[in-house]
Amino acid sequence: MSASDLPAADQALETAAVIGGGPSGASAARALREAGVAVTLFDRGRAAGGRASTRRSRTGVAFDHGSPCFTAHSEAFAERVAGWREAGVVGPWTGRFLRADPGGERDQAAAAGDPAVADGPAVRWRPDPRERFVGVPSMAALVGHLLEGAAEAHAESEIVELLGEPAGRGSAGPWLLKDAAGQEHGPFDAVVVAVAAPQAARLLGASAPRLARLAERAKAAGCFSVMLAFDEPLGLAPAAGDVADGEAPAAVDAVRLDRGPLAWVGRETHKPGRPTGAGECWVLHARPTWSAPRLEQPAEEVIAPLKAALQRLLGRPLPATAYEAAHRWKFAHCVKPLPDASFVSPKHRLAACGDWFGGPEGAGGVEAAVMSGRHAAMTLLEKLQRVPAGG
Incomplete structure (x- = not known):
């Protein structure tokens, strides 16, 4: 059974953090906001954009x-x-x-x-x-369009650690994020990790080792x-x-x-x-x-x-x-790239997306990133029982 098949958590999804402001993170933030979730986005760069900079x-x-x-x-x-x-x-x-x-x-x-x-x-x-x-x-205009009104964005904010209660028999508790300066952000009901696979593996190693091992395969x-x-x-x-x-x-x-x-x-x-x-x-x-x-x-x-x-x-x-x-x-x-479109664990209230998920089309690049981000957000919403009208 994959993590995406686990039972949906019972805690409402009201707030979410997106780590990474490239096309994938921006796409995820947009989909979450359209469903009424309050989104905060963190990006280590001077401005969001990633490789669409x-x-x-x-x-x-x-x-x-x-x-x-x-x-x-x-x-x-x-x-x-x-x-x-x-x-x-x-x-x-x-x-x-x-x-x-x-x-x-x-x-x-x-x-x-x-x-x-x-x-x-x-x-x-x-x-x-x-x-x-x-x-x-x-190229930066595309990410700017996706993020317009979709998230509270924090530039030059590198998240280095996820802090939260481990998921035991129930679902994980709210997440706190620690940045490179030692400042904590949150709490958030869910987290979407939208950075490169090696960065995702390091970030998730302690809090979600299974997801970290998956990222290491890309x-x-x-x-x-x-x-x-x-x-x-x-x-x-x-x-x-x-x-x-x-x-x-x-x-x-x-x-x-x-x-x-x-x-x-x-x-x-x-x-x-x-x-x-x-x-x-x-x-x-x-x-x-x-x-x-x-x-x-x-x-x-x-x-x-x-x-x-x-x-x-x-x-x-x-x-x-x-x-x-x-x-x-x-x-x-x-x-x-991995063959999946994204990875979502409702139990941990975590999702990962990016162009390192090739998806069934195997498109790569901007297309893979955008579609992976949207897939991660929509799957998270579905599993946590907050699906926007029209799907």
């Missing part, structure tokens, strides 16, 4: 340096995307998207500055026609993102005849790379709702396998090798940059 420089340029965009695999998520589009917080990212094979190990050697690799093999390009969506005017990988503002357009485009479908040469908006240090290269300034100007803003995402041995290095040290990889993809020197920055995402990708 936007970095703004002092010069005013902005970068979606986490999730660059998202797709809709399931019908249920597509319906939510349609609602967000109607609300004006999400729009389609139309443009030219390609996949590229930059030459694998030879490209890595060049990015590392190996003088023996002067001319790599030609890049092989092919179309990548999936429909993509972004937050408008930034494997996460880190990566770096590099943000570049160029003084002039980059002009990234394959040469004539290099694309598998024979398309004419044209500037590319984003590229998914099959091998090498780079996994993704995207042009921020061509997304809907973004300011335009003489130059261009680009975000580079390093491949997790390339990032793994470098995760403890200062993030700024990856800028040069990743710019070198971009230059090889471009095939000529890069334009001058007006802004450069890097960010380390320690748990950027879930490489081994």
Whole structure:
């Protein structure tokens, strides 16, 4: 019997804490609030958003340096995307998207500055026609929309411990949360943990060891993102005849790379709702396998090798940059998600959600996070006998 099959607790669900302010936590908070639950959300960052965050420089340029965009695999998520589009917080990212094979190990050697690799093999390009969506005017707008009126949010508040009576023959008592500064918050009737799997395992280890062991089964990988503002357009485009479908040469908006240090290269300034100007803003995402041995290095040290990889993809020197920055995402990708949509224990009055739950669709990314958060909230409401009208 799974924890979700345990008998419903008899204590009313009036208040809930959500730990983690990314798309999953925001989605859970929204669903709980719509059912009349008073929600308090805690996030360790300067603002909620998680990987759906936007970095703004002092010069005013902005970068979606986490999730660059998202797709809709399931019908249920597509319906939510349609609602967000109607609300004006999400729009389609139309443009030219390609996949590229930059030459694998030879490209890595060049990015590392190996003088023996002067001319790599030609890049092989092919179309990548999936429909993509972004937050408008930034990816952070989606989380902001989900949280609007849904929760009392506490930024820069890292929860490090859950305090409550263990669930014996009955249900667990109210929960108190302790933050990194030693301050206690609560009490709360239930807690939703919406952080990366390794963080969830540490947080739940003492209070819910079974759930902690479940989180340990989901494997996460880190990566770096590099943000570049160029003084002039980059002009990234394959040469004539290099694309598998024979398309004419044209500037590319984003590229998914099959091998090498780079996994993704995207042009921020061509997304809907973004300011335009003489130059261009680009975000580079390093491949997790390339990032793994470098995760403890200062993030700024990856800028040069990743710019070198971009230059090889471009095939000529890069334009001058007006802004450069890097960010380390320690748990950027879930490489081994769990098959469930979320985990809920009515007996412990605990739920866990995030993109480390792949669900039946196995979508991953923003879709998995949003749908997992909603599933956790709705299951918690159902098991604790507080189901909103219309389900």
